[in-house]
Amino acid sequence: MSLIQWDEAMSVGMDELDEQHRELIDLLNESYDAIQRHDETLMVLLIDKMRDYSMVHFQAEEAVLRSLGYPDIEAHTKQHRIYADKVDEFRRDMLVRTNLSQVFIFLSRWLTNHIMHEDRKFIPWLPETDDEGA
Incomplete structure (x- = not known):
């Protein structure tokens, strides 16, 4: 069961990103599935891969x-750090937590x-592409 399904509404319009x-999203879903199957070895590998x-x-x-000179870069970067810190915390605590599903949710x-x-x-702020308005 997937926690997140990619939707085109999530697109930022830059293929790389x-x-x-x-x-x-795929890594998060695979990790969640490993938790559901109680596959601790795979779970550790996937969490590390997700973090990296x-x-x-x-x-x-x-x-x-x-x-691009995005004006809110500092706030955006701070949010990235919060996520990375949460994944690190999860990685440290995952073998002692009783409800790993809540962390993944x-x-x-x-x-x-x-x-x-x-x-x-x-x-x-992203460069316009040829398919704008298509």
Whole structure:
């Protein structure tokens, strides 16, 4: 069962960032499935991969925003750090927590909200593409 389904409404209109968002969603869903199956070995690997990939994505997204002069870059970067800190906390505590599903529900809600509300705020700063208005 997936926690998050990618929807085109989540698109920020930049292929690289959209693909990275889809990958983060896939990793979150795979990790949640591993928790549901009580597959601790896979869960650890996926959480580590999710953490590493989120850092790659955040660096790429922040570099794009800096290059475009996005005015809310500091607040956006702070939100990325909150997510990364939460994933780190989860990784440290995951073998002692009794309700890992709640943590994943939090992470999935955070990611969905961040993409739908915060990431979409920078769309006006992105270069226009040929398929605008299509």
